[in-house]
Amino acid sequence: xxxxxxxxxPVTEGKSxxxxxxxxxxxxxxxxxxxxxxxxxxxETYHTAPSTMGNQGQAAKLMxxxxxxxxxxxxxxxxxxxxxxxxxxxFDVLMVKLKGFFQNAKGNKIESRGTxxxxxxxxxxxxxxxxxxxxxGISVEVEYCPCVIASDCWNLLMEFMQSFMGSHTxxxxxxxxxxxxxxxxxxxxxxxxxxLFNKIRKQQQVPVAGIR
Amino acid sequence: MAEGVLSAGINLEAFAQAIAAxxxxxSSVTRVFDCLKDGKxxxxxxxxxxxxxxxxxxxxxxxVSRDLGELERLSNLVGKPSENHPLHNSGLLSLxxxxxxxxxxxxxxxxxxxxxKLQYHAGLASGLLNQQSLKxxxxxxxxxxxxxxxxxxxxxxxxxxxxxxxISRIDRMFPEMSIHLSRPNGTSAMLMxxxxxxxxxxxxxxxxxxxxxxVKGYHENVYTEEGKLDIWSKSNYQVFQKVTDxxxxxxxxxxxxxxxxxxxxxxxTWLRSYIKLFQAPCQRCGKFLQxxxxxxxxxxxxxxxxxxxxRQ
Ligand SMILES: [Zn+2]
Numbered sequence: 112x113x114x115x116x117x118x119x120x121p122v123t124e125g126k127s128x129x130x131x132x133x134x135x136x137x138x139x140x141x142x143x144x145x146x147x148x149x150x151x152x153x154x155e156t157y158h159t160a161p162s163t164m165g166n167q168g169q170a171a172k173l174m175x176x177x178x179x180x181x182x183x184x185x186x187x188x189x190x191x192x193x194x195x196x197x198x199x200x201x202f203d204v205l206m207v208k209l210k211g212f213f214q215n216a217k218g219n220k221i222e223s224r225g226t227x228x229x230x231x232x233x234x235x236x237x238x239x240x241x242x243x244x245x246x247x248g249i250s251v252e253v254e255y256c257p258c259v260i261a262s263d264c265w266n267l268l269m270e271f272m273q274s275f276m277g278s279h280t281x282x283x284x285x286x287x288x289x290x291x292x293x294x295x296x297x298x299x300x301x302x303x304x305x306x307l308f309n310k311i312r313k314q315q316q317v318p319v320a321g322i323r
Numbered sequence: 324m325a326e327g328v329l330s331a332g333i334n335l336e337a338f339a340q341a342i343a344a345x346x347x348x349x350s351s352v353t354r355v356f357d358c359l360k361d362g363k364x365x366x367x368x369x370x371x372x373x374x375x376x377x378x379x380x381x382x383x384x385x386x387v388s389r390d391l392g393e394l395e396r397l398s399n400l401v402g403k404p405s406e407n408h409p410l411h412n413s414g415l416l417s418l419x420x421x422x423x424x425x426x427x428x429x430x431x432x433x434x435x436x437x438x439x440k441l442q443y444h445a446g447l448a449s450g451l452l453n454q455q456s457l458k459x460x461x462x463x464x465x466x467x468x469x470x471x472x473x474x475x476x477x478x479x480x481x482x483x484x485x486x487x488x489x490i491s492r493i494d495r496m497f498p499e500m501s502i503h504l505s506r507p508n509g510t511s512a513m514l515m516x517x518x519x520x521x522x523x524x525x526x527x528x529x530x531x532x533x534x535x536x537x538v539k540g541y542h543e544n545v546y547t548e549e550g551k552l553d554i555w556s557k558s559n560y561q562v563f564q565k566v567t568d569x570x571x572x573x574x575x576x577x578x579x580x581x582x583x584x585x586x587x588x589x590x591x592t593w594l595r596s597y598i599k600l601f602q603a604p605c606q607r608c609g610k611f612l613q614x615x616x617x618x619x620x621x622x623x624x625x626x627x628x629x630x631x632x633x634r635q
């Protein structure tokens with residue numbers, strides 16, 4: 112597990128999501144990156160059930176239950192700004208049992224699926240973000256596998272992203288700034304995906320043309 | 324094989340008798356002390372008591388000297404145990420009767436002779452090369468050939484304590500570098516060097532000479548399934564494979580046979596410059612990446628970072 116940056120690539124004007132993904136992957140392949148299968152990250156939203164709320168003024172808390180194909184045996188449960196729990200994959204079954212406390216926000220499932228590329232010690236995952244039937248955007252995940260300290264390799268990571276994302280290279284992710292020189296963990300990647308999904312949910316829906 | 328050894332020079336029968344004789348001697352000695360401990364008890368008159376004590380004491384002393392004599396006689400029959408072999412336990416290989424199939428002993432002798440010869444010639448060569456040296460560190464040109472002490476193969480047999488001292492001094496020199504020394508295979512030391520949270524290096528030593536080094540990522544496994552240091556498998560990451568190559572080059576560069584401790588210290592100083600492996604841009608092209616790799620080369624003199632292809 113190396114240091115990872117997750118960001119959004121805007122859809123090129125006049126192009127579909129699919130076409131923009133193709134342009135991006137072609138750039139990667141020209142650089143010398145090799146295709147290495149597919150990947151997927153999904154996220155379900157849960158509300159705390161009203162019956163469990165003690166104080167009346169308290170706002171319902173949101174919990175996100177996420178999966179990442181890179182960690183097929185794990186399930187991630189995150190609160191916004193809160194702790195991240197890493198559990199076994201059958202955590203989903205437990206969530207069904209906890210119906211009384213956490214209710215699944217139906218139709219709120221959001222996921223990103225796409226192709227995984229390797230270039231030297233970098234892993235790049237270009238995904239189409241979908242919510243229900245509609246494509247909502249493009250996610251770009253870049254991981255530098257040999258390094259475990261986010262601040263050590265940020266400049267290097269940025270230089271690499273510039274080589275195929277150009278002016279759309281993101282700024283330093285907010286999770287990096289809280290890490291100082293502690294070791295980067297898979298949970299930090301999931302927090303970035305959660306933030307990206309929340310951002311995309313709020314954005315205008317792009318035309319449905321040409322999904323997948 | 325064991326049977327062959329015994330039947331060759333030692334009489335098994337005499338062995339058994341000798342052991343019995345030792346047992347007899349021990350029990351007669353015990354009797355002497357029992358007799359002394361019991362003293363002059365259980366006799367009617369004072370005179371009778373004294374007499375009885377002296378006679379039983381005499382008797383038991385006699386049996387001690389008889390048993391001792393017997394043991395001495397038998398020990399001559401048993402024969403001397405084999406002397407400590409000059410090659411220590413490896414000398415026992417010469418006792419292997421299946422010479423034709425496993426000529427280990429003669430091969431061992433050959434190898435020993437060869438390594439001695441090699442050591443001697445290497446010493447001579449190093450003396451000659453030092454005269455011609457262009458390296459600043461090896462500037463001994465003032466020394467005449469006659470005055471130079473003849474190279475001895477002593478650096479290979481430094482006491483482990485000395486090696487420990489040199490390593491622990493280096494360990495204290497660099498706070499961001501921790502060195503763990505272990506000796507899993509006898510006298511040769513192995514070092515596990517951890518540099519910050521950047522990388523780990525396995526260093527295989529022979530005395531104070533570095534034989535082999537492997538660089539791996541900070542989060543990579545450096546142990547085998549049996550929990551030993553894994554000195555064979557390489558890193559999964561191209562960047563550390565490249566640094567391993569450069570570290571091997573550095574081992575060849577930092578050579579000073581007469582002062583192995585200086586070599587180890589110079590190598591570690593050079594290695595420490597990788598603390599900024601992911602943070603330092605190339606000193607020539609100013610970039611972080613070239614073909615997906617950061618500047619993996621460190622200049623031996625200035626310790627500046629360069630891409631492999633940017634160094635001169
Ligand atoms: Zn360069």
